Amino acid sequence: MNRPLVITDCDEVLMHMVVPFAEWVDAEHGVIFRIEDASFANALKRKECGTPLEAAEVWPLLDGFFRKEMMRQYPIPGALAAMAAIGAEADIVVLTNVGPEHQQARIEQLALHDFHAPVIGSRGGKGEPVRRLIEEYKPSVAVFVDDLAGHHHSVAQEAPDVWRLHLVGEPAIADKIAPAPYAHARIDNWKEAQRWILARLAENIPAPAAEPV
Incomplete structure (x- = not known):
């Protein structure tokens, strides 16, 4: 598997x-x-x-x-430790909307913090690139994490079996952003987010059908 x-x-x-x-x-x-x-x-x-x-x-x-x-830029508290723990159980891909022209710079930026994972610099809604990643990796279960509600909607449409976590790690804006209607959960700290993600991986079942909350 x-x-x-x-x-x-x-x-x-x-x-x-x-x-x-x-x-x-x-x-x-x-x-x-x-x-x-x-x-x-x-x-x-x-x-x-x-x-x-x-x-x-x-x-x-x-x-x-x-x-x-x-x-x-500097890391969100707990994010890279959580990625290390999650990486022991799952493949990780960084899907970032900086565009292809800044993809290499993002790889180098993350490497400075000793985080090494494939990086895709995309544009627009993330549903289609997530669907392509699912087709490529054929994972047993998949989780998508993003701070923008529109991307959760896009992924819900294109890859509905993927679990979706809405996470806004910047305290200056977190309380100003409503929970994404098409996300399965909203968690803004990485300790709790890590537990939620690992629980989804352990359950190893597809996400439920998209129903906006």
Whole structure:
């Protein structure tokens, strides 16, 4: 029988992102990032006048951060210890929406923290890449971990047998984000998340059909 598979996001799941990003755009670009949620909508404002940045201005900042400043990021408490424990029982793949162009940098970033796993830099909804991973690995059971509700919905549609854990590891935004309707559980600390994931692997049964909560 093939090993279980855990597919995890990186930003705000394994590594802090919005806080180091906010510190960087403030110091280097004169932009204030008001951390209200993870959407970035109207969150970035010019310090000198308070006007929101246009949508077309946001991606270049994010791209610049991931090109040059990823080393500002630091692990979510307990995340890498949990990955080590989970890795003894399952294969792990990091599925991150930084895009293919930043995939290698993400591999190197995680390696600096002694975490070595396949990394896929994707774009858009994660349902299709999760489905492809399931077809490739053919795991006995699979768990998906992400901080964004939209990805849980996408995975529920494309790979409904995969267990889905909604985890927001950044305290600055966790209490501002509602539980993902298509996730099977919402847990924001890795000690409890580790127990939940290992329990799903031990049960070794497919996730129930998608029913929004």
